[in-house]
Amino acid sequence: MKTLTRSGLCGIAAACIAGIAQAADIKPAVVFDMGGKFDKSFNEGVNNGVERFKAETRMTVAEFEVTNETQFEQAHRRFAQRGQDPILGVGFTQANAVEKVAKEFPKIRFTVIDGVVKLPNVQSVLFKEHEGSFLVGVLAALASRSGKVGFVGGMDIPLIRRFACGYEQGVKYANPKAELLQNMTGTTPAAWNDPGRGAELAKGQFERGADVIYAAAGATGIGVYQAAKDRGKLAIGVDSNQNHLHPGTMLTSMVKRVDVVAYDTFKLAMGGTWTPGVTVLGLKDGGVDWALDKNNAALVTPEMKARVEAAKADIIAGKITVHDYMSNNACAY
Amino acid sequence: MSRQPLPPWVDIGLIPIVNVLLAFVVVGLIVLAVGVNPFTAVRIMVTGAVGYPEAIGYTLYYTTNFIFTGLAVALAFHAGLFNIGGEGQAYIGGLGVGLVLLAFDSSLPALPLMALAVLAAAVFGAAWAAVPAWLQAWRGSHIVITTIMFNFIAAAVMVYLMVNVLIAPGSMSPESREIAASGHLPFVHELLAMAGITMGQSPLNLSIVWAALCCVFVWVFLWHTPWGFELRTMGHNPSAAIYAGVDIRRMTVLAMCLSGALAGFVGVNEIMGVHHRLILNFTAGYGFAGIAVALMGRNHPVGIVLASLLFGMLQQGGAELSFEIPAITREMVVVIQGLIILFCGALANLTKPAFERLFAVLRTRSTRAQASAAEA
Numbered sequence: 211m212k213t214l215t216r217s218g219l220c221g222i223a224a225a226c227i228a229g230i231a232q233a234a235d236i237k238p239a240v241v242f243d244m245g246g247k248f249d250k251s252f253n254e255g256v257n258n259g260v261e262r263f264k265a266e267t268r269m270t271v272a273e274f275e276v277t278n279e280t281q282f283e284q285a286h287r288r289f290a291q292r293g294q295d296p297i298l299g300v301g302f303t304q305a306n307a308v309e310k311v312a313k314e315f316p317k318i319r320f321t322v323i324d325g326v327v328k329l330p331n332v333q334s335v336l337f338k339e340h341e342g343s344f345l346v347g348v349l350a351a352l353a354s355r356s357g358k359v360g361f362v363g364g365m366d367i368p369l370i371r372r373f374a375c376g377y378e379q380g381v382k383y384a385n386p387k388a389e390l391l392q393n394m395t396g397t398t399p400a401a402w403n404d405p406g407r408g409a410e411l412a413k414g415q416f417e418r419g420a421d422v423i424y425a426a427a428g429a430t431g432i433g434v435y436q437a438a439k440d441r442g443k444l445a446i447g448v449d450s451n452q453n454h455l456h457p458g459t460m461l462t463s464m465v466k467r468v469d470v471v472a473y474d475t476f477k478l479a480m481g482g483t484w485t486p487g488v489t490v491l492g493l494k495d496g497g498v499d500w501a502l503d504k505n506n507a508a509l510v511t512p513e514m515k516a517r518v519e520a521a522k523a524d525i526i527a528g529k530i531t532v533h534d535y536m537s538n539n540a541c542a543y
Numbered sequence: 544m545s546r547q548p549l550p551p552w553v554d555i556g557l558i559p560i561v562n563v564l565l566a567f568v569v570v571g572l573i574v575l576a577v578g579v580n581p582f583t584a585v586r587i588m589v590t591g592a593v594g595y596p597e598a599i600g601y602t603l604y605y606t607t608n609f610i611f612t613g614l615a616v617a618l619a620f621h622a623g624l625f626n627i628g629g630e631g632q633a634y635i636g637g638l639g640v641g642l643v644l645l646a647f648d649s650s651l652p653a654l655p656l657m658a659l660a661v662l663a664a665a666v667f668g669a670a671w672a673a674v675p676a677w678l679q680a681w682r683g684s685h686i687v688i689t690t691i692m693f694n695f696i697a698a699a700v701m702v703y704l705m706v707n708v709l710i711a712p713g714s715m716s717p718e719s720r721e722i723a724a725s726g727h728l729p730f731v732h733e734l735l736a737m738a739g740i741t742m743g744q745s746p747l748n749l750s751i752v753w754a755a756l757c758c759v760f761v762w763v764f765l766w767h768t769p770w771g772f773e774l775r776t777m778g779h780n781p782s783a784a785i786y787a788g789v790d791i792r793r794m795t796v797l798a799m800c801l802s803g804a805l806a807g808f809v810g811v812n813e814i815m816g817v818h819h820r821l822i823l824n825f826t827a828g829y830g831f832a833g834i835a836v837a838l839m840g841r842n843h844p845v846g847i848v849l850a851s852l853l854f855g856m857l858q859q860g861g862a863e864l865s866f867e868i869p870a871i872t873r874e875m876v877v878v879i880q881g882l883i884i885l886f887c888g889a890l891a892n893l894t895k896p897a898f899e900r901l902f903a904v905l906r907t908r909s910t911r912a913q914a915s916a917a918e919a
Contacts, residue, residue, distance in 0.1 A: 244824075246873070274866055275873045278827035280746055280817060281862060284601065287744065288866060302716040306820075325716065366702055367717050367823075368710070397698040399824055536715050 238263075238476045239272040239294035241285045243301035244399050246275050249429045251449040252468065256300050256323070258450070259472030267480070282307035290315040296479040298472060299323065302369060308332060319484055321475040323468055324369065326488055334488045335471050339369075340376030341525055342464040342498030343424070344532045346446045347380020348521050349500065350422040351388045352514045353444055353461055358389045360415035362408060362434050364401045364427035366394040368536050373426040373448070373464075375541035376532055383530070384517065391415045395430050408433030416441050422461060424448070435460060444509070447501075457505035465501050467491070494526045549895075549902055559887060561894055566886035570879050577870050584864060584871065588879075591863025592856035598863070600731060600745025606848075606855035607747075607812050610754040612833025613851055614761050615805035617842040621765055622798035623778035628675060628690030629806040630830025631697030632668040636807020638701060639667030640814045641709070641821035644726040645719060653725040660726065660815050661753065661808070668807020669800040671697060676799030680792040686799070694830070705823055719821035728816040748816035750808070757805060758844040764801075774798055806830060839888040850888075857883060 240260055247257040260271050272294055274285040282304045289297050290311055296319035299308045305325030312320045312329045321333040328334075350359045359381055363370040374392060381388045393411045395401040408430035412423050416437070423438060424446040425431035431448060432455070438445035439456040447453060447463030454460075471491075478484040491497020500518060502510060524530040533543035548554075571581030592602050612629045619626035626632075643663040647656055675689035705717040714720075728749050732742040765771040777784040777794050784791055813825040836854055840846030861876035886893070 273869060277862070277873055277876075279822060279825055280604070280827075283746075284862070285866070305716065306718070306818075366706055368706065368715055371706075397695070397702040539710065 236269070236296065236476065236479050237272070237292075237294045238269065238296055238298070238479065239274075239289040240298040240472065241282065241289070241300065241304060242273065242275045243303065244276060245301075245402050245428050247273070249403065250432060250452070251428045252466070253300060255450045255466065255468040256298070256472045259469030259474075260476075262469070263473050263476045267476075269476075271476070279303070283310055286311040286320070287314070290318050293318075295319055296321055296475055296484060298475050299325070300468070300472075301325070305334075319479060319486075321471070321484075323471055328488070330486055333475070333484065333486050336488065336490045337466050337468075337497050338490060338492030338532075338534070339373050339464070339466060339498060340379075340532045340534050341493045342466065342500065343373045343376030343426075344380035344383070344525065344530075345493070345500045345518055345522055346424055346462055346464045347377040347382075348384040348518050349380075349462055349510070349514060350377070350424060350444075350446060351381040351384035352517060353509065354385075354388065354420075354422045356419050356421050357385065357387060358391060358419040358421065360391045360412070360420035360423035361393070362411050362415070362423060362425045362427055362430070363392070363394045364430060365396060365399070368539060370394070370426055371541065372535040373424075375535040375543075377424050378541065379532055379543055380521070383521065389419075391418055391420050395427050402428035402430060404430045405433030405436070409437040412437035412445070413441070416443055422446065424464070426464075451501040451503070453501055453503055453505040458508070460506055461509050462506055463501040465499050467497050467499075470497075492525075493522055549898060553898060553902065554895075558894055558898060562886045562890065563883065565894070566883045569886070570882050573875075573878065573882075574871070577875065579868055579870055584868065587867045588860035588864050589856075591867070592860030595743070597743030597745050598859060600742065600747035601859040601862075602852070602855040603731075603751055604746040604748070604812070604817070604855075605858040606851045607751045607754045608809050608829040609832060609836045609851035609854045610758065610848060611808040611812070612806055612829050613836030613840055613847040614757055614833075614844065615802045615830075616833045616837035617840065617844075617847055618761055618765070618805060619798055619802040620837060620842050621778045622774045622794065623781065624676075624679070624795065624798055624802075625687050626672065626690055626799065626802045626806075627687055627834065628672060628693045628803070628830070629833045630826050630828070631690070631694035632671045632803040632806035633809035633826045633830045634694075634697040634701055635671040635810075636664040636668035636804075637810025637814045637825055638704070638821070639663035639807065640810040641719060641722075644722045644815060645709070645821070648723040648726040651725070656726055657728060657815065661811055664807040664810045665804035666807075668803040668805070668810070670803070672799040672803025672806070673796060676796040679799075680795040701823060705821065709821055711820075717823055721820045722815075726815060727819055728811070730816075746817040748812065750812035750816045753808065753811065755848075757808065758848060761805070762844045770794075770797065806833070835884055835888060839884070853883075853887065 242253050245253045247253045264271055276282055276285060286297060286307050299322040302324040305322055305327055308320050308322045309327045312332050316331055319331055323335050326334045361374050361377055363374055378390050381390055395404055395407050408427060412434040415423055422444040423434055425434040426448045435445045435455050439459045444459055444461040446461050449466045451465050452463045535541050574581045574584045591598055593599055615629050616626055640660045640663055643660045675686055675693055678684040678689050679686040709719045710717050711720040731747040732744055735742045773789045773794055777789055777791050781791055809829055832854060836847055836850045840850035857880045861880055865871050865873050865876050
C-alpha cells in the first residue's frame, strides 16, 4: 500500500491520538448500502474500517444492511432513537434519509459517505474518484499493447460515469490514440453483484481487442478479474485494494479509502473532535490513490511508475485538472 | 373409503395455524444453529412487526404494496394468465405518478392532482401490461416470457430517464427534484396527530385505503359483473369461453390491463406516499412477491389481504430481527421468510392428509357412539 496519510488525513490522525486520552463513551452505528458488507469492494472497505475500530477499542458497533429504499430512513431513525451516536451512512442513496433523520435528532452526529447533507450535525465525505481513475487510466494506456482498453461499470448512474470519465481522461492523456470500450452491467441493483455477467462483458471486450479492463461494479468486478486471469490479460480493481485477488494479472487497483473514513469518524467522535461539514478527499489527501504492492510490482515497469507518479504530482499541483462528471453531468473535457 | 371434506374451520383456520407453528419450529432450529435463543428471536420478530404503533405502521405500509401486486397477479390468474411482470408494471406505474406530480404540482390543487396521479399509475401500469397482452392475444407469444422481459425493459427505461432526463439539476444521485407538498399523500401518523393521537413516524399513508378499495373492486368485478364472469370462464376453459361467445383476445388484453393497473398502484404508495420524488429501485421485489401473495391467498381478495399482512409482518419483523440481533444477517432473514412462506403456501397440503385421517376416525367414533346411544 502506498503512503496514505498525507496532509488531510494526517491532521485527522493527530486529532485521534489526542482523543484517545479522553475517550468519550460513544455508541457508534453504521448503515450499509444495498450491496451488503461483504461485497469485496465499497461496503467491505467501510466494514474493514469498522472492524479495525472494533479491534482497537473493543467497542461494539451496531450495524444494519438494508434490503429496500424505505429501510434507509427506518434504520437511521431506529439507531437515533436508541441513542446510537455517531451514525455512519454508506453510499449516496442514504443522503435523503440522513437529511430527514438528522433534522429530527439535531444532537446526534451523522456521517454520510458519497452524499452531501448540509446540516450542522452531519459530516459529508466525498471522494474525487475521477482523480484516482485518471491515474489507473494512465497506467492502463501504458500497459496496453493493443491500444484498446476497457471499462466495466455497474449501473449507468452518475457516480459510475464519474469513474468512467476520469479513466477515459487518463487513458487519453497517456495515449491520445487509445480506444476505450465501455459497458455497464445492468439496470437494477443486481448489477453490483453479478460476477457471471461481469466475466461475459470482460470476455466481449477482450474479443474486441482490449487488453486492460477497469471494473467499477462492486462484486461484479470479481468476474471481470477472473476473466482477465483466464485469458492472461490485465484488470484493474476498485475501491478496496484488490491486487491480491489474482497476483500477476491485476495491474493495479483504484483505492478509495472509505475504511479510513469509517475508522476516523468513530475515532474522532470518541475524542470529541468530530466536526460537521463537507470533506472532499482526493489524491492530495490520500483519499483516492492507485495501489502498488508486491502482487503487481512485476507488472509495473519503472517508466510506467514514473509516468503515473508524475501525473499524480501534476494533479496535486493543479497542473492537470481532471474533469468531474458530476460537476455538470457531462463528460466533456 | 372416500374421504369426507374437512369442516371449514379446520381447512382455513386450524391447518394454516399448525403450518405456521411447524414453520416456526424449523426456523427455531436454524436460529439455534447460529447461537441465538429462538424464543428471543420470535419475540423480537413479532414485537418488531406488531408490537408498537410505529412497527404496525411499517408492517401495514409493506402490506399495502403486497395487496396491490397480489391482486394484480390474482386477477390475471383468474383469466388463466400468469403475469410475472408486476415488478415492471409497478415501476412504470410509479413513473406515471412521478411525471404527473412533477408536471402539475405547482399548478393543480392537492385533490385533483392526487386523483390524476392515481389515474396515471393505472394508465402507465396498464399500458406496460398491454403490450405483452397484445402479443399473447394476437401473436401467441407466451405471456410469462414477455412479461418477464418487460421487467428488464422497464428497469432500463427508468435508469435511462432518471440518469439523463429526470435527474434534478445539480443532483449527484439519480433522483428527481422533490415533489411539492400538494403532491404528498398524507401519512397516517400525520392524520392521527390532527385527531390528537400520537404515533411514531412510519411510511404508512392513505394508499392503504386505496388498497382496501381495490380489494372490493376486484371482488365485485370478478364475481359480480358479466366481464368478470367471462374472464373467469376464459381462465377455466378458453375453448368453452370461445364457444360461449367470449372474445378471448379482447378479454386477455382487458385482464392484463387491469392487472397492470393494480400493480401500477405500488407507485402511488411509494412515490406519492413515501419518497415524494422519483427514485430508482423503489419496487424492491414487491412485484415478484405478489405472485407468492396471490398463490397463498388462493387468488381471493380476502386471502390476499391476509397473505399480504403475513408478508408485511415478515418484512418488517425480519428487518427488526437483523437490527436487534447482529448474528442474524439479512440473508438469514430471507431464509426465515422463505421457510415460513414455504410452509404456509407451498406445503399447505402437507398436514392436510393427517387431519383428514384424524377427522375420519373422530367421525366414525361419534357415529358409532350415536348409534349405540340410539340402540340403548
